[in-house]
Amino acid sequence: MEVPLINLSTDQETRNKLGRAVNKVLDHGKFILGPEVNELERNLESFTGTKHAITCSNGTDALILALLAKGVRPNDFVYVPSFTFSATAEAVAIIGAKPVFIDVDEKTFNIDLLHLKQSHELLTKKNIFPKGVISVDIFGQTCSYNEIQDWITKNEMWLICDGAQSLGATYNDTHVGNFGDITTTSFYPTKPLGCYGDGGCVFTNDDLLFEKIKSLRVHGEGKNKYDNLRVGLNARMDTIQAAILIHKLHDFTLELSKRRELSNFYTKHLNESFVKPFIIPECNPSWAQYTIKISHNSRDKVQNTLAKKGISTCVYYPIPLHMQPAYHEYMNLVGNKLPVSEKIAKCVLSLPMGCNMEQAEYVCQSLNELAEVTSSSFEVA
Structure with missing residues (x-):
């Protein structure tokens, strides 16, 4: 699929x-x-x-x-x-x-x-x-x-x-x-x-x-x-x-409703090994992305395995801006290290948002089968 x-x-x-x-x-x-x-x-x-x-x-x-x-x-x-x-x-x-x-905040990003x-x-x-x-x-x-x-x-x-x-x-x-x-x-x-x-x-x-x-x-x-x-x-x-x-x-209200239904499905059916999005109670998101966190030692393996199953995922964003060559001259203003940004860049993985519920079930099933290679531990160094 x-x-x-x-x-x-x-x-x-x-x-x-x-x-x-x-x-x-x-x-x-x-x-x-x-x-x-x-x-x-x-x-x-x-x-x-x-x-x-x-x-x-x-x-x-x-x-x-x-x-x-x-x-x-x-x-x-x-x-x-x-x-x-x-x-x-x-x-x-x-x-x-x-x-x-x-x-950034380690829960909300x-x-x-x-x-x-x-x-x-x-x-x-x-x-x-x-x-x-x-x-x-x-x-x-x-x-x-x-x-x-x-x-x-x-x-x-x-x-x-x-x-x-x-x-x-x-x-x-x-x-x-x-x-x-x-x-x-x-x-x-x-x-x-x-x-x-x-x-x-x-x-x-x-x-x-x-x-x-x-x-x-x-x-x-x-x-x-x-x-x-x-x-x-x-x-x-x-x-x-x-x-x-x-x-x-x-038709935007309908689009938002579909995204929220899909996100709720992911949250309900994904294995607890994955760190799911944390939503502040005051917010009803638009769900541009549904982004989970997994152990940085496992992310590449998980992403590659999903790709072989036909499931597209993406890493938003692999390199924080303060580490990008274009912005090196601005790095020392408040210090060179932003530990949360650096950590989550290695752990985030965004799941498909353009799928129907049958496809979403396939995504969850495929991820849950890989749960043993992931870790829910996520402590900022």
Whole structure:
């Protein structure tokens, strides 16, 4: 049995609907910021309950737009978690600012507030005062936003929430998009809400930030793109992707329900030898990934054996950002070692999220047969 990590195929009914949506764009010919873009933004505002949604070209540009809107400049310092995809730190560095890597919580994999506090105390003693924090809702689980926001406010910093994997998740019954000063997301095809190319979005409840981001998205435009109020980007979403996302957003609640059903099945049926995802009680995740921990001595064997059985898995992420060659110059800001990030990078394994329940049963059966080569012990050195 073949079990894909993510199933991006579409049935004929969906193809027909998407075909009609794309043909409509081909008919009116407004391929950049056409009417579907505005419609999608209004629909995203309605879905999340956020005041403003500004679509853009991709999730990385969404982060860059957010940083520029907050006035981040070269040589500013910004806290980011190390255990995440490179775009989070890349957006900081590409502006010329300096990412300060923070360790993550060993249970949730999200940014560790205690290490953040300790790092901030260390840097301020050196007269280094970071401007803000980018949190990441890893694998679709939100951070503990009440605690983080309280500390952010106390220290007069801003918070950008990287929700590339968590659109559709809620924290205390509030949708992702409403936390921090700004929330960003990605519509990369493998995301819970993905388009058929690249796309992203920036959410904010702040009117002034909304006006800045909307301007920055189109070369810093004022009254029009030939009236430049600020240095900006070419970060517009194309209309065809917006048309596709309008349709997919309509079915997004069903997609989230399927992911939650699948995740609950994994949690119920996987052997206790595997360390299953720990979910904070305030959060209802979007389940971008279902990621288990197994002994680092066993992971390669387990992954290779599953592959021979036709089961696709993936390691997100094999190398923490503070250990990547691109970010070596930033390693010594709060020390060279982030033990939790380094440890879990050797132990995590993400299971298929694009399968039906019969395939999920096959995944669990195959993993449980391998349980004797795994270990549930996981102590951070």
